[in-house]
Amino acid sequence: MTTAAPDAPEDSTERASTFSRPSASAINGPKFDWEEVNSAKVFETITTSGLTEAFSRIDLEDSKASSAIDFPQ
Amino acid sequence: MGSPKALLEWHGSTLLRRVAGMVGRGVGGPVVLVRAPGQALGCLPEQFEVVEDKEEGRGPLAGLSAGLAALAGRGDIAYVSSTDAPFLHPAFVRRILAEVGNGVDACVPFVRGFRQPLAAAYRVSLAPLVQSLLAADRLRPAFLLEECRWTQLDDAALLADPDVARFDPGLDSVTNLNEPSDYESARSLPAPEVSVERFGVLRPPGSPEQVTIRAATLGAAADAIGVPLSTHVVAALNGDQISRDPTEPLVRGDVVSFLSAEAGG
Numbered sequence: 543m544t545t546a547a548p549d550a551p552e553d554s555t556e557r558a559s560t561f562s563r564p565s566a567s568a569i570n571g572p573k574f575d576w577e578e579v580n581s582a583k584v585f586e587t588i589t590t591s592g593l594t595e596a597f598s599r600i601d602l603e604d605s606k607a608s609s610a611i612d613f614p615q
Numbered sequence: 616m617g618s619p620k621a622l623l624e625w626h627g628s629t630l631l632r633r634v635a636g637m638v639g640r641g642v643g644g645p646v647v648l649v650r651a652p653g654q655a656l657g658c659l660p661e662q663f664e665v666v667e668d669k670e671e672g673r674g675p676l677a678g679l680s681a682g683l684a685a686l687a688g689r690g691d692i693a694y695v696s697s698t699d700a701p702f703l704h705p706a707f708v709r710r711i712l713a714e715v716g717n718g719v720d721a722c723v724p725f726v727r728g729f730r731q732p733l734a735a736a737y738r739v740s741l742a743p744l745v746q747s748l749l750a751a752d753r754l755r756p757a758f759l760l761e762e763c764r765w766t767q768l769d770d771a772a773l774l775a776d777p778d779v780a781r782f783d784p785g786l787d788s789v790t791n792l793n794e795p796s797d798y799e800s801a802r803s804l805p806a807p808e809v810s811v812e813r814f815g816v817l818r819p820p821g822s823p824e825q826v827t828i829r830a831a832t833l834g835a836a837a838d839a840i841g842v843p844l845s846t847h848v849v850a851a852l853n854g855d856q857i858s859r860d861p862t863e864p865l866v867r868g869d870v871v872s873f874l875s876a877e878a879g880g
Binding site: 608610611612613614 | 617618619620621623651654698792793794795797798
């Protein structure tokens, strides 16, 4: 079955609240544990770049199901 | 809104046509295409069914819900693919499907460091559960996995399958396209290598029985060897699937046999 999936919600604020904050190990560790990211475990110190990376990974794995590509005009 | 992935050009066809064809060859059953209401999907063969995602904008689970519901009563397990998987190979589809069975409701590969819920297999009977998750605004595939019995296959487990190892050694089946550069890079790769045979009057005297060419579609393979795909010619894919559709996608390892319709009876 093929799903021509519509755009997933792209609002980063919503995504942050949905996933709480990722753990440091999810950001920096060699192993990526999705379950850990999705849990409520939080660390108080998170770098902005680390946060971006973690959410980028979530996008790829979980909901970056956009049905379109934005080509330069 | 960007360019719809489904209609992106792919070696003379579209991404959607290619992926639908690959899924069809992997599952051996009905193929359902889930689209947004009114979404254009281009010209597609009749064997593909189209259903609409009534909950547009709610992410992959909404599409999954519509697709599984459409398959109710017609199969036990569904392979689910996004439209942007141009290197999907039927061997990969078959391996994922084989993992769902006794006590397992879903198989999601864990490839290239990521879980791949849109290159996965799900029991059709999960449809009500998916619907309940949507009703509760739990829109992510991970929520589904939390509530069903599932397994995952990593790179090593997938490559332990002889067919996957032979035809998709890089596990490119999970490659997807999200940026223009992804598409341009993927599109610039050569078409898959396939073997072509000609029989009867289609085989010029003295020519080899089988030649190796690169072609992404049946039409391209026919052009490459100068055989017109007309009512007088049919092609057999890997010895069984008969087609005359020039958009029929080909994949690495395919053997295409062209024969005269008259000679083939």
